[in-house]
Amino acid sequence: MVAWSGRALGDWATGDEEEILSPTRPPRPELGDLAIPCFPLAKAFHRKPVEIAAALLPALEGELREAATAGRLPALARLATAGPYVNLTFDAGSLAEWICARITAGAPPYGAPLPATGRRTMVEYSAPNTNKPLHLGHVRNNLLGLSLCQILAAAGDEVIPVNLINDRGIHIAKSMVAYERWGAGTTPEQAGEKGDHFVGRFYVRFGTELKAATDALAREQGHDPEGLDEERRREIEEQTELMPAARQCLRRWEEGDAATLQLWERMNGWVYAGFDQTYARLGCTFRKWYFESGTFRRGKELVEEGLARGIFVRRDDGSVWADLEAEDLGQKILLRSDGTSVYITQDLGTAVLKYDDFQMNRSLYVVGSEQIHHFRLLFTLLRKLGFPWAAGCHHVSYGLVTLPRGMGKLKSREGRAVDADDMLDELAGMAQEKAREGGYATEAEGDLGALGDAIGQGALKMYLLQVGAEKNIQFDPDRTLDFEGDTGPAVQYSHARICSIVRKALATDRIEPGDLVTIDLPDPFAHLGTGSPVSRPPTAASDASGEAVPEGSASAPAADDRAEATDGGGAGGRMKDAAALVHRAAGLRGDRAAANLLDDPHEKGLCLELARFPAALGQAAAQLSAAPVAGFLLDLTKAYARFYHNCPVLRAQDDARMRARLHLSLAVAAVLRRGLALLGIQAPDAM
């Protein structure tokens, strides 16, 4: 909130003042609104902290007054030392005026740093396999990726969200074999099922059939199927008839067998259609989709080049290795003895293709923490290959989502996962039920289904995003489904309350629509669409040119298209227009908003909370984490609830105060809306 120039330090200034003077919040509000601890200065100047504080006081005072005059700060009400601290208290009205003015200015949006960073950041996330639907683990990934993109864009980066589809490999072959055997040529449409679920069923079917066959074979060989160790089990799996069938299918795919490719494309197409729905629902959009089937060849080329340049070595059995002993990473295989690529080979190819496409300054990979080692290897290999941009590659890792009651890790192979679509449906249904009971939903336009989905997702997204990414999350359905307390719906509720107040004020002609200052939420990805690969599925034959990837082919449902509503005639239309207007409002026009009347402690507390937003956004961008924004929103929500209960708006003592509180409430709504958008959460007008 406060940028210190250090001039206040007079001849004590040494150039490090901005680091040294870092204001914090006093432990008790009576002490002041901001506190400057003097310990670091004491160290730098070898004086007692208390002395420093006393000396700092007069110097700061001058500068703070100057800053207030220039509009960089609210006016000061009090400046005092308290032992080793200098505490400052803002004039409440001035603070309110100042913060609301920043929020209603709209452009650049509140919280954004003035100069864009000029940095181009690619964020790869989601990265599903095409053999099964998205589950809870993917949901965490998608939400982290989505919010990271929004936050970095809000903080001034040009963000390029991309997806990487694992569309080849033995797991895909398993679904294909299962479909050939037990699919009877049906389609998802005939089965009345989402394409990804349809295909996922065959993958699970393969797993259960394989287990049955393996168990039977094990018994024949005199083993106890339950007591098999993993290695032994795999050996026996290979002796069944199913496993070789899958391997054969994979080999036919790699040889470009027409029938196999056709089935592969057909099944992948079903899966993409399913993913498309889920992504659209969650709000995920991608600038470009990469497919491993289209990048592994480039990876192999890179390995061959490295081999030729002596960076890698070929062993007698034909396999290719990188010696990373110097980096403490041991030996890493890059090509199998039969010449086929391994996982990391594909990632090498993808990394280079990505850079060729976008020349980004940094490239972030949102991938689970179980792959920390993998990415350390990948980035090291890219450096060894001499790509200077490898220094800008960074793995944004996150912990796993586990299931409660000893259900263990999510394993879609055993069908033991929480399905993403089912979970969203369940949450939406519960939220919808509650909204119906509340009875306010009908006041807004919009159907209950969409509202329920927005609130259900609000619950899920806030639940998953408020905890640090590095932590494992034990998924607790009861808590996720909770809509009270520190939850997404509570934040959405505060916003809806404000909208309701404003609608009432408009309906009773206490303010006119023209009094409202409206701002639009910036949408950095408006031009992207989902970029779904549905329309043109890639082929195995397509090379690494990325040609198979359509850009912006599908149109994403605009999250806020209601804001596009225009003035219409008619009584029904007026209500709707009012809602649309309120949904964009951030304050009242200057002559109607007497913010200097806002001197109640709850009003001041609310203003101080609002002022934290830029810091929260900056911290989130620096940490590559949505958690600071989530925490900020929950705090702001609590501050607003306290204000709401202590400072009636429409029933304020007088008209001027009513307007002032309306003004402040609108600013809160605007910041809630914007903050929620950073987390991919919608802000309904009524609930």
Add this chain to the structure above:
RNA sequence: GCGCCUGUAGCUCAGUGGAUAGAGCAGCGGAUUUCUAAUCCGCUGGUCGCAGGUUCGAUUCCUGCCAGGCGCGCCA
């Protein structure tokens, strides 16, 4: 064995080299027949995993240990 992550209230989690460590949930007790009770107020609840070290000051930084998780594949 080695590497990385985590350990804070009964539970789920914030937090920061500095003032008396905070929320939510759960429990108990309250709130104007509500500008929307998906709310608010109060109470109860802590050897910040353990032990050393650095520091004027450590829950925060360093070292060691303990516990849990995840890795260290010619799997992805």
